[in-house]
Amino acid sequence: MKRNPELTVRPLTGLPMFATGMSIAQAICASLAGEDDRLRDGDILVVAQKIVSKVEGRTRDLAAFVAAEKAHELAHATGRDPEMMQAILEESSQVLRRTPAAVIAAHRTGHVLANAGIDASNVEGGEAGRVLLWPLDPDASARVLRGELQKKCEVRIGVVIADSMGRAWRIGTLGHAIGCAGLTVLEDRRGRAQDLYGRTLQATVIGVADSVAAMAALAMGEGAEGTPAALVRGCERWVTEEDGPGAVSGLRPIEQDMFR
Amino acid sequence: MKRNPELTVRPLTGLPMFATGMSIAQAICASLAGEDDRLRDGDILVVAQKIVSKVEGRTRDLAAFVAAEKAHELAHATGRDPEMMQAILEESSQVLRRTPAAVIAAHRTGHVLANAGIDASNVEGGEAGRVLLWPLDPDASARVLRGELQKKCEVRIGVVIADSMGRAWRIGTLGHAIGCAGLTVLEDRRGRAQDLYGRTLQATVIGVADSVAAMAALAMGEGAEGTPAALVRGCERWVTEEDGPGAVSGLRPIEQDMFR
Numbered sequence A, B: 001m002k003r004n005p006e007l008t009v010r011p012l013t014g015l016p017m018f019a020t021g022m023s024i025a026q027a028i029c030a031s032l033a034g035e036d037d038r039l040r041d042g043d044i045l046v047v048a049q050k051i052v053s054k055v056e057g058r059t060r061d062l063a064a065f066v067a068a069e070k071a072h073e074l075a076h077a078t079g080r081d082p083e084m085m086q087a088i089l090e091e092s093s094q095v096l097r098r099t100p101a102a103v104i105a106a107h108r109t110g111h112v113l114a115n116a117g118i119d120a121s122n123v124e125g126g127e128a129g130r131v132l133l134w135p136l137d138p139d140a141s142a143r144v145l146r147g148e149l150q151k152k153c154e155v156r157i158g159v160v161i162a163d164s165m166g167r168a169w170r171i172g173t174l175g176h177a178i179g180c181a182g183l184t185v186l187e188d189r190r191g192r193a194q195d196l197y198g199r200t201l202q203a204t205v206i207g208v209a210d211s212v213a214a215m216a217a218l219a220m221g222e223g224a225e226g227t228p229a230a231l232v233r234g235c236e237r238w239v240t241e242e243d244g245p246g247a248v249s250g251l252r253p254i255e256q257d258m259f260r
C-alpha cells in the first residue's frame, strides 16, 4: 500500500489587483492565512511575471516610445505599430524572427520570446495603448521576494517567476521560469546517476524550474481567473539554501544555440 | 477559507520491467490496486514513451542497421556511429541540425527532437548496442491504452504518452506529449475568453497536454526511479469524451514554423 509522494499545485485565492509599490509578499501571506495555510519549508512559490512587473512599475504608454528608423523598418516588415516595435527593440538584444504573425526576440536577459515579453492583457488601460514590460531583472526580483517571504514566515522556500511563452516547432504556450531563487534550475545528472541497468546517464539534464513553471502556469490560467500565484508542494528535493544562479543559468549559451 | 482545487501528480509504484507484449493497462490497474486506489473519471494517466515502445517491441540492435551513403555522411559530419545515424534517418523525415553534440531531427510523426527519439538509457542491453525507437504511432498507442483502461475500469480518463525532450534556446529537458487521447491538447482561448478587464484574449493558446507531460515527467524521473507512469488529478476540465486529434495537433505546421 505504499504510495509515492505527490506533487501538488494550488493556485492561491483572494489576491488583489496589483499596482506599483504593492507588496506581493504581504499579499501572498494574507492569501495563505485566508486559506488557513502558511508557507512550509520546501515549498516553491510561483508568481506570474505580470504581477511582478506591475508592482515594479513596469507599465508604459506605447505613445511614449519614439520610433527610430529600425522600429519603422520592423513595423513595415511586420505590418505592426512602430511604437510597439520601438518598445520591443528597447527591451531586447536581438530580433530572431519577424513576420506579420510574430516578432521573436531575445530579451535583454537572454530569454527568447514573442515581443520581448511585452503584453497588454490583464493590464489596466491595455485598450488605450498601455503595455507591461518585464521586470528589469527577474532573477533579482525572485531573490527579493524570496528574502521577504523567508523572513516574514521563517521558512526556506524556492521562488519562481513564470511567464507564458510560445516555443519553436510546437503550438501553444507553456509557463517558463524567467526568475528563480532558491531552487535547482537544472538538475544535471550526467555522470552522476544510473539508469535501471546501472549504466551512467550520459545526456540527462532536467529542466526543473521550467517544469515547475509549466505546471504552475496551467493552474494559474491566462485570462480572468485572478490567480497570479501558485503554491507547489512535493518539490523539496530541489529547494536549496543558496539563491543560486537564477533562471538565466537555464539559457543555452548563444554559441551553443543551433536555433537563432 | 475557500481553497482552490489542487492539481496533483503521483508517480505510480510497483510497475514491472516491461517487455514486448506485456499489458501496460493491466500493470497500471495492479499498481493502483496495490496503492489502494483506482482510476476515477477525469483522471489523466501519463506514461513514459519508453514503456510504450518496450511493449510494442520497438527495441533494435544498432548492428542490424545498414548504413547507406547519407548515414556515412552524417556520421562523418558529427563524429558519431554510422549505424546510429542510419537509425535516425530511418525514423525521421528531416534532419534540422547536425553537430557533434546533437542531431536534431523531425521524427516521422513531425515531433522535433534529438536523435529522432532513439535512446538506449533504461533499455536492457543498451551497453551492447540495443536501442529503443519511438512507438510507430504514439497517438494510436495512447488511444489503445485509453480504450483498454476505460473498459477495464469503467471510467472516462485522458491518456498522455510523454517523452523527455530538449528545446531551442533553453538547457534541460522537459516532458512533452508525444501521444494523446481524451484530453484537450491545445486550449484555444483566442476570441473566446476575457482578461481581468473584460478584453477578449487575442493570442492565447494554452499547451495543455505539454504542460501535463512536463509535470508528470518531473515526477517520473529520468534514471533508476522505476516509475514510468504518473496519475494527474485536478485536470478534469480538459478531459474529453472523444479521443481527439492527438499530440500531432500540437505541432506547428511546417509552413508556419520559423525555426527549421
Ligand SMILES: Nc1nc2c(ncn2[C@@H]2O[C@H](COP(=O)(O)OP(=O)(O)O)[C@@H](O)[C@H]2O)c(=O)[nH]1
Pocket (backbone or CB within 6 Å): A014, A015, A016, A017, A018, A019, A048, A049, A050, A051, A054, A119, A121, A122, A162, A163, A164, A220, A221, A222, A223, A224, A225, A226, A227, A228, A229, B196
Ligand atoms: N489577482 C490578480 N490576478 C492577476 C493580476 N494580473 C494577472 N492576474 C492573473 O494571473 C494569471 C496569469 O495572468 P497572465 O496575464 O497570463 O500573466 P503572465 O503569464 O505573467 O503574463 C491569471 O489568472 C490572471 O487573471 C492581478 O493584478 N491581480
Ligand SMILES: Nc1nc2c(ncn2[C@@H]2O[C@H](COP(=O)(O)OP(=O)(O)O)[C@@H](O)[C@H]2O)c(=O)[nH]1
Pocket (backbone or CB within 6 Å): A196, B014, B015, B016, B017, B018, B019, B048, B049, B050, B051, B054, B119, B121, B122, B162, B163, B164, B220, B221, B222, B223, B224, B225, B226, B227, B228, B229
Ligand atoms: N518499472 C519500470 N520503470 C521504467 C521502465 N523503463 C523506464 N522506467 C522508468 O520510467 C521513468 C522514465 O524513464 P526514461 O528513461 O526517462 O523514459 P522516457 O522519458 O520515456 O525516455 C524512470 O523513472 C525510469 O526508471 C520499465 O520498464 N519498468
Ligand SMILES: [Mn+2]
Pocket (backbone or CB within 6 Å): A049, A050, A117, A119, A163, A164
Ligand atoms: Mn506575460
Ligand SMILES: [Mn+2]
Pocket (backbone or CB within 6 Å): A163, A164, A221, A222
Ligand atoms: Mn500567462
Ligand SMILES: [Mn+2]
Pocket (backbone or CB within 6 Å): B049, B050, B117, B119, B163, B164
Ligand atoms: Mn525517451
Ligand SMILES: [Mn+2]
Pocket (backbone or CB within 6 Å): B163, B164, B221, B222
Ligand atoms: Mn525521460
